[in-house]
Amino acid sequence: MERAARDLRFCSYSGDRRTKLQTQIMEVRSAHHNERDEVLDLLSRWYGDRAFFERYNRLDPRFRDELCLVARDGGQLVSTVQIFDRAINLDRQAVPTGGIGSVFTLEEYRHKGVASALMRLAVDTMVREGFEVSLLFAERLTFYNMFGWREVERKFSILAAASSLDVADHFVIDSFEIERDLGEIAAMHRKYSGRFNVTAVRDDSAWRANLKFAGNQPLHPGEGSEEYFVVCRDGSRIAAYARVTRFHGVSMVMEYGYLPGGVEVDAMLATFKYLGQSASGLPVTVRTTGDHRRASLLHSSSKPAEPSVLVTHTAHDPRLEKALGDAGCPVAHHVDNNYMWRVLAPDKLARRFAMAPAAASAHAFEIFADSRSVFWTADRF
Numbered sequence: 193m194e195r196a197a198r199d200l201r202f203c204s205y206s207g208d209r210r211t212k213l214q215t216q217i218m219e220v221r222s223a224h225h226n227e228r229d230e231v232l233d234l235l236s237r238w239y240g241d242r243a244f245f246e247r248y249n250r251l252d253p254r255f256r257d258e259l260c261l262v263a264r265d266g267g268q269l270v271s272t273v274q275i276f277d278r279a280i281n282l283d284r285q286a287v288p289t290g291g292i293g294s295v296f297t298l299e300e301y302r303h304k305g306v307a308s309a310l311m312r313l314a315v316d317t318m319v320r321e322g323f324e325v326s327l328l329f330a331e332r333l334t335f336y337n338m339f340g341w342r343e344v345e346r347k348f349s350i351l352a353a354a355s356s357l358d359v360a361d362h363f364v365i366d367s368f369e370i371e372r373d374l375g376e377i378a379a380m381h382r383k384y385s386g387r388f389n390v391t392a393v394r395d396d397s398a399w400r401a402n403l404k405f406a407g408n409q410p411l412h413p414g415e416g417s418e419e420y421f422v423v424c425r426d427g428s429r430i431a432a433y434a435r436v437t438r439f440h441g442v443s444m445v446m447e448y449g450y451l452p453g454g455v456e457v458d459a460m461l462a463t464f465k466y467l468g469q470s471a472s473g474l475p476v477t478v479r480t481t482g483d484h485r486r487a488s489l490l491h492s493s494s495k496p497a498e499p500s501v502l503v504t505h506t507a508h509d510p511r512l513e514k515a516l517g518d519a520g521c522p523v524a525h526h527v528d529n530n531y532m533w534r535v536l537a538p539d540k541l542a543r544r545f546a547m548a549p550a551a552a553s554a555h556a557f558e559i560f561a562d563s564r565s566v567f568w569t570a571d572r573f
């Protein structure tokens with residue numbers, strides 16, 4: 193474990209001309225355990241939502257201090273970059289994946305190379321800790337390009353007519369209860385999501401943690417980051433499920449699954465129909481049982497007139513897309529390239545894929561960019 197503080201000599205600049213105005217010595221290193229609160233205080237300066245970051249830092253059992261990188265200037269932490277410990281499916285192997293998130297520098301310390309130093313340390317740390325690939329979600333693509341991440345296109349799906357899906361009416365939408373339903377849902381996740389590349393692998397502890405921290409930052413303060421988890425019953429068994437949150441003001445189905453098989457896709461359609469009706473404020477015609485108070489997440493309390501479409505991923509599952517279209521809800525795609533990947537350990541990938549390192553790295557990027565791959569929003573960090 194590398195605990196030694198690194199010295200960072202950095203210069204500030206003015207205009208186009210990079211002039212060494214000052215040289216300082218700053219610590220750039222992994223956080224100490226007793227700095228956890230200070231890291232959250234720093235992140236709360238980003239957009240005033242300490243609780244959002246706290247859920248990941250406190251509720252993820254795989255969060256550890258070595259993966260929380262900080263820059264300290266004397267008495268204060270001035271920047272942080274965090275590595276989230278995940279595993280993803282690549283060609284049916286669970287590959288250790290470092291997710292980069294919570295990248296933040298105090299405003300008065302920006303443009304001095306502080307986050308750059310932390311990003312370089314993040315790469316070294318991930319290699320040392322055995323991560324083989326890294327994922328991040330970014331708006332500043334060129335910033336992350338400097339450290340080796342490359343943007344990859346992926347498609348979001350917009351379901352504008354889910355409420356009018358024409359589906360069988362014997363399904364019942366229930367609310368998820370962890371102790372009653374998790375075993376069945378985890379098995380369905382392994383069967384459904386496990387078929388696709390790039391999905392996160394979750395054991396029981398990862399599932400329980402994910403249920404505590406998934407969700408996302410609300411667009412409007414007070415809208416919460418909670419999730420609404422529904423299961424679709426076909427008689428006594430669960431035939432489909434969906435997890436919904438409010439993401440930047442839209443209803444985001446951040447993960448779903450259904451049993452593979454001929455008629456089971458209908459259970460998925462019934463689930464989307466129920467969610468579409470709830471989001472539109474239309475009378476719900478799909479049968480329900482259980483506690484559905486969280487269905488209010490499908491509406492924006494501050495902007496009730498916001499569009500009530502469902503956003504999710506479906507491109508990985510052409511059969512489902514066809515079934516949606518055939519039942520009256522054609523899928524529209526929105527292409528996004530805020531999705532960035534980096535290979536950290538070409539040699540390890542080479543052994544996994546039985547290829548030369550350069551070919552293995554290229555193969556990994558083919559998988560990341562393949563429309564049949566999916567990374568659920570529920571696994572975001």
Ligand SMILES: CC(C)(COP(=O)(O)OP(=O)(O)OC[C@H]1O[C@@H](n2cnc3c(N)ncnc32)[C@H](O)[C@@H]1OP(=O)(O)O)[C@@H](O)C(=O)NCCC(=O)NCCS
Nearest residue numbers: 203205295296297302303304305306307308330331332335
């Ligand atoms: C993004 C962020 C973390 C960058 O932090 P930073 O410490 O200023 O980063 P750096 O100084 O290492 O690099 C920032 C920029 O300065 C440039 N830079 C770095 N060192 C420099 C130097 N010595 N001289 C001139 N420019 C320099 C980099 O090229 C980079 O350019 P860009 O802003 O046009 O992309 C910071 O702006 C921030 O906290 N923003 C709000 C939170 C956020 O958006 N996080 C990222 C989400 S994707």
